[in-house]
Amino acid sequence: MTDAAISVRDLRVSFSGKEVVHGLSFDIPRGGTLALVGESGSGKSVTSLAIMGLLPQGIGRATGEILFGGRNLLGLSERDMCRIRGGEISMIFQEPMTSLNPVQRVGDQLAEVIRLHRGLSGAELEEAVLEMMRKVRIPAPEKRLRQYPHTFSGGMRQRIMIAMALACSPSLIIADEPTTALDVTVQAQTLQLLKDLQQETGAAVLFITHDMGVVAEVADEVLVMRHGKVIEHGAVHDVFSNPRDPYTADLIRAAPTLAGARPEARPAPEPLPGGALPAAAEACGAGATVLEVRDLKVRFPVHGGLLGRVQGNVHAVEKVSLSIARGETLGLVGESGSGKSTIGKAIIDLAPRQGGEIRVAGQRIDYRDKASLAAMRRKVQMIFQDPYGSLDARQSVGSAILEPMLVHGLAKGAEAQERMAWLMEKVGLDPARAGSLPHEFSGGQRQRICIARALAMEPELIIADEAVSALDVSIKGQIIDLMIGLQEELGVSYLFVSHDMSAVERICDRVAVMYFGEIVEIGPTPEVIRQPGHPYTRRLLSAIPITHPDQRGSRRPILTEDKPSSPIKPVGFQSPPAQWGRLGSDHFVRCEA
Amino acid sequence: MLTFILKRLGFALITLICVLTLVFLVVRILPGDPALVILGDQASPDSVAALRDRLGLNDPILVQYASFLGRALQGDLGNSMVTGRPVTSEILNVLPYTLELTFAALVLGTVLGVPAGVWAAVRRNRIPDYLMRLVSLIGLSLPAFVAAIILMMVFAIHFGWFPVISAGNAETLTERLRQMALPTLALALIMMAYITRVTRSAMLEVLSQDFVRTARAKGVSPSRVVWTHALGNCLIPITTVVGLYLGILIGNSVLTEIVFSRPGLGKLILTALTQRDYTLLQGMIVVYTLMVVVVNLATDLTYGLLDPRIQYK
Numbered sequence: 036m037t038d039a040a041i042s043v044r045d046l047r048v049s050f051s052g053k054e055v056v057h058g059l060s061f062d063i064p065r066g067g068t069l070a071l072v073g074e075s076g077s078g079k080s081v082t083s084l085a086i087m088g089l090l091p092q093g094i095g096r097a098t099g100e101i102l103f104g105g106r107n108l109l110g111l112s113e114r115d116m117c118r119i120r121g122g123e124i125s126m127i128f129q130e131p132m133t134s135l136n137p138v139q140r141v142g143d144q145l146a147e148v149i150r151l152h153r154g155l156s157g158a159e160l161e162e163a164v165l166e167m168m169r170k171v172r173i174p175a176p177e178k179r180l181r182q183y184p185h186t187f188s189g190g191m192r193q194r195i196m197i198a199m200a201l202a203c204s205p206s207l208i209i210a211d212e213p214t215t216a217l218d219v220t221v222q223a224q225t226l227q228l229l230k231d232l233q234q235e236t237g238a239a240v241l242f243i244t245h246d247m248g249v250v251a252e253v254a255d256e257v258l259v260m261r262h263g264k265v266i267e268h269g270a271v272h273d274v275f276s277n278p279r280d281p282y283t284a285d286l287i288r289a290a291p292t293l294a295g296a297r298p299e300a301r302p303a304p305e306p307l308p309g310g311a312l313p314a315a316a317e318a319c320g321a322g323a324t325v326l327e328v329r330d331l332k333v334r335f336p337v338h339g340g341l342l343g344r345v346q347g348n349v350h351a352v353e354k355v356s357l358s359i360a361r362g363e364t365l366g367l368v369g370e371s372g373s374g375k376s377t378i379g380k381a382i383i384d385l386a387p388r389q390g391g392e393i394r395v396a397g398q399r400i401d402y403r404d405k406a407s408l409a410a411m412r413r414k415v416q417m418i419f420q421d422p423y424g425s426l427d428a429r430q431s432v433g434s435a436i437l438e439p440m441l442v443h444g445l446a447k448g449a450e451a452q453e454r455m456a457w458l459m460e461k462v463g464l465d466p467a468r469a470g471s472l473p474h475e476f477s478g479g480q481r482q483r484i485c486i487a488r489a490l491a492m493e494p495e496l497i498i499a500d501e502a503v504s505a506l507d508v509s510i511k512g513q514i515i516d517l518m519i520g521l522q523e524e525l526g527v528s529y530l531f532v533s534h535d536m537s538a539v540e541r542i543c544d545r546v547a548v549m550y551f552g553e554i555v556e557i558g559p560t561p562e563v564i565r566q567p568g569h570p571y572t573r574r575l576l577s578a579i580p581i582t583h584p585d586q587r588g589s590r591r592p593i594l595t596e597d598k599p600s601s602p603i604k605p606v607g608f609q610s611p612p613a614q615w616g617r618l619g620s621d622h623f624v625r626c627e628a
Numbered sequence: 629m630l631t632f633i634l635k636r637l638g639f640a641l642i643t644l645i646c647v648l649t650l651v652f653l654v655v656r657i658l659p660g661d662p663a664l665v666i667l668g669d670q671a672s673p674d675s676v677a678a679l680r681d682r683l684g685l686n687d688p689i690l691v692q693y694a695s696f697l698g699r700a701l702q703g704d705l706g707n708s709m710v711t712g713r714p715v716t717s718e719i720l721n722v723l724p725y726t727l728e729l730t731f732a733a734l735v736l737g738t739v740l741g742v743p744a745g746v747w748a749a750v751r752r753n754r755i756p757d758y759l760m761r762l763v764s765l766i767g768l769s770l771p772a773f774v775a776a777i778i779l780m781m782v783f784a785i786h787f788g789w790f791p792v793i794s795a796g797n798a799e800t801l802t803e804r805l806r807q808m809a810l811p812t813l814a815l816a817l818i819m820m821a822y823i824t825r826v827t828r829s830a831m832l833e834v835l836s837q838d839f840v841r842t843a844r845a846k847g848v849s850p851s852r853v854v855w856t857h858a859l860g861n862c863l864i865p866i867t868t869v870v871g872l873y874l875g876i877l878i879g880n881s882v883l884t885e886i887v888f889s890r891p892g893l894g895k896l897i898l899t900a901l902t903q904r905d906y907t908l909l910q911g912m913i914v915v916y917t918l919m920v921v922v923v924n925l926a927t928d929l930t931y932g933l934l935d936p937r938i939q940y941k
Contacts, residue, residue: 089844115849121847128845133838137858138935148846183936199846 040065040206040239041086041124044100048078048085048263051094055081056263062542063239063256065206070254070271072286074507075478078263079243083209085109086241087126088116103207122152125200129212131192132591135184138336140411142168142180145199152203167198171228189371190221194228201232208233211243218370223578226252239441244543245508248290248580259283271584282509289508290582291537304568304616304624324397325495325528326382326415327358331391333374333381333552337603347603351377353552353610355391359496362522364529366560368548368575372602374626375532378385378549379498382530383415384408396495413443416489420501422481426473432484433459433469439491458487462517479510490521498530505540515542536579540564545621551602553613558622568616568624629932636928640921647917648700651910652693661685705853705911710903715911718896721917726885726892730877732812737819738870742859744820745827750854752832760824767821772880776814776887783810793889811884815877819870826869830862837861863934871927 039062048056056078063069073079083205084090088108101108104123108116119125125148126470128134136144145164149155155163161180162415168176171194184192193213210229214222230253233240242253250257250271257274259267259282262464267274267283280537333352336345352374360363367375380386382393384402393400395414419425426435436455440446446454456466460481473481482502491498499518518541521527533539538545540560547557548569556569567573581587602608614626663679664671680686684695699706705715748760784792794807834840835858843857844850878893885894893912900908932938 087845089841117847118847119847120845126845128838128842130838134842136839136843136857136861137937139857147843147848151847185937196842199842 038064040067040103041241042100042101042102043082043086046082046085046099046101048081048090048095048097050091050096054263056085059260059265061256061258061268061493063207063241065239066233066237067255068242068253069256069258070231070244070250071258071260072244072247072250073260074245074249074509076262077260077261080211082260083126083211083241086209087120087124089120090114093266118152121148121199121205122203123205124207124209125203125205126209126211127193127196127200127213128259129215130188131196131216134196135187135192135626138183139183141184141187141195142182144184145180145195145202148199149202151224163202167202168195170201170232171195171198173198189217190225193221195234197214197225197229201236201238204236205238207239207241209241209243211241212245214244214249215244219536219578220370220574222249222580226580230254246290246580247275247287248582251290251582251584252580254584259286263357275583275585285512286508287582289512289537291540291579304618305617305627306614307623317603322575324358325361325363325395326530327392327394327397328382329356329392331355331378331381331393332389333377334389335387345606347605348608350552350602350604350608350610351386352381354613355552355554356553357547357557359528359530361495361528362526363545364522364531364543366543366546367530367532367549368534368536368539368546370534370575372551374418374550374552375534376500376551379417379500379530379532382498383412383417409443413445413492414495415498416494416496417494417498417500418482418485418489418502420504422478422485422493422505423473425485426481428473431470431472432476435473435484436469436488436491439488442490445492454491458490461490461521462487473561477510479506479514482510482514486514486517486521490525490527494527496530497529498532500532502531502534504533511538518542536564536576548575552600553610553625556622556624558619558624562619562622566618566622568618568622570627572624633925633929636925640925643921644914644917646699647914648697648921649693651913652696653904655910656689697761700914705906705914708905708908710905710908715908717906719893719911719915722891722893722896725890726878726894729808729811729815729881729885729890729892730874732808733815733819733877733881734870734874736812736816740816741820741823742827742866745824746831746854746859748828749831749835750826753840754761757828760828764821764824767817768825771883772814772820773883773887775817776811776884779810779814780887805861807890811881811888811890813878814884814887818880819873819877822869822873826865827862830865831858834858836862845895860934864931867930867934871923871930874923878916878919 042062044060046059047054047589059078059082061069071079071082081090081095083093086101086103086108088111090097092344097109099109103119108119111119135141142161142164145167146160149163150160153163164180165176168180173179173191173194179187184195187195196213200210213229214225217225225522226249229240240253242250244250254271257267257269257271258265259274259280261282266280267278274283275287278287331352332350332354334348334350337347337349338345355374355378357365367378369375377386381388388402395411398407398410400411426432430438433455436458437451440451440454445451455469459466459469464480464483464487469473473484476484485502486497502518503514506514515538518529522529529542532545533537543560545558546560546563547554548571550564550569550571556563556567556572563572564576567576581589615623616626618624633718638929661680663676663683663685667676667679684692687695695928703716704876706716707714736744744763746759747758747786751757771839780792790810791807798804798807831854835854840853840858843853848857881892884890885892886898889895893915897912900912901903
């Protein structure tokens, strides 16, 4: 294996004597890309830290061989590793928001790595920095290099990280979940950029991810890890076409499938008389309406000036109307900042409303009336993204489930205890563990507890705000199945807020697409995905990774870098009335002027 | 930025007026007639009445208040009841000594405390860490005057390296520094104890953050990671403690000045207290308030220099 950029032989990593990676071997040829796939705790990130020599000192220990440039990296001193790190092997991390030093100028952070490994200084150094910033397509680099990281968006920060990683022409780049924290359209741009630059420099890439869609896009070879062991290793086509291990097959199936299909011919919407969204668009199908939102507006004031007067408003949610029938799931999709979470918060009074009407189970909610609020809180429950943060660490899970029943006086004493045990069983937990504290449960189990707590109120509607986004792929599937099962049994409705199209595809009957505070398209999930009517929906769907490497090149992401108009509007601004068109019996799309 | 400073100065003025009002009221509430207090029990009723008239004590209270406030805002805090000299000039005469001492202690405490804290954090749970934690615990629990007395007994009396009394009458710079050395050290030790603790905990938190890992992955040497990347992010909590502690330091300097018989606010306040010089005390309360307000404003403005994310509105 002389043409291998890196050869790893029987790598074993242990923390305080406990082995977490059990004998890992692989080669990456020059210019090749190996995808290291696994869920949290599989040992994939630990492997990358072992290669970089960045295992926590005194705790982490690696044995085996990591052959790079004819040397075994595991035998090198800290001094020698400092020369290799950032120069010959570089790394891109998952969290662009926190991976840059907040108090140093972006240009200086980029310059540091070039000065260290290429020995440039002065005007030459600045020119090299500018060249890298242009390469990763940062607009106005001369101005940007003097700015601090907080003025950069997540995608721009990740491009700076990529610039740092590529600045010294490394022969190996380790990319540890580089796009996981980014919106799909930004992810598509970032992957494209990484691919282009790899082709230019001929660097080998070790791509660490849990997302098989991304693997299908970028990898030559795939290595699947679970619990520190290799369970599958092969060329990307073989693995996708004939996965040997059922776990690999599960991971592949977890990728969004409908969205992977090529959008059918672009349909022309039939303009609606008057242009307004008809009530029929919301009053969906038969059965009672559980939630009805009309012209909801949420604005956050922007203060400024000497006296801190309101100078404008952030239009977070603008004239949003939607409704959900009993037993139905409505998906609310969009990218970060689109206002999708704010809608859920406005309904349960966690965000201010500047206008609009909200009806729950036919009753209009008066947010100034305590009784009306209490009634709403009984009927509407919420599940949040972070199951770690949304449970009190010092409260037993049984008591967490009991609390809402006792507070609202739904049940008392033995009856409440009985109901709590029943709920725990319903969500697949052993009622005998009611006395345990949240930290004794895994992430997936904690989300089950949150669901049980929400169900304790016998709600009509559960707002699930990115409820499965933080979970591993296999756990995510289980939680979605649980939610669907509970819906069938109890008839509860969901407002499912998510940026994750694979989850939306599986659970949502209908989906509404949000773009800068407004709904631009709403309709049955399969129709919206197969026949997206709005340009933004098309762009969003085109950015979702493919599901099989054979589809490479079949679908070009629509990469636009144009900046949308600012959501900050002057005081008194009125948005023009929306013009709606009809695409199907209950598939509606906004017609852009 | 300018708006922020103007706003804060506005707040400072309000704080000052509140303190002045409080000081005005306290003297009126005190038992006994101020004129009687000044002249003593043996004074004749005539002279008391004359003094009352001269002090304006016969005017309605609102008129007294307005004229007191007006004069105070112009820098006139009245005359000392004992010496008869203007309070402002009495304070200004000794203020430089206290400021000099406080500032020297601040610098020395920071210069010693920050590296000690960094060292403890980097060698966490090893001997240097335990050592620094022990030293700073002693520093925190030792009252300022105890440290001062111990230092004086060891270095001034036993070894004789430094003068026992630093009377502020030094002719040469070396002599002046020799006189300042022990009081400065006594104050700096306590300052250092606080700074070491804060630096250590801030550093431990920063070292576990993502951008530190990024810097390591860039091939930056471990020591450079600590001293440039990490320390730059520790400066905000350190500045907070320095700013908060500066107020306490001024208070502690009172005791230290007394131990070393150094001129300064400490000795002045002691004199004023023992002689019941109410006007002088009033003036000193106002001056202390002013100093704390200025230090707070300076701390807030320093934040902006240290962290580009902070913007003043």
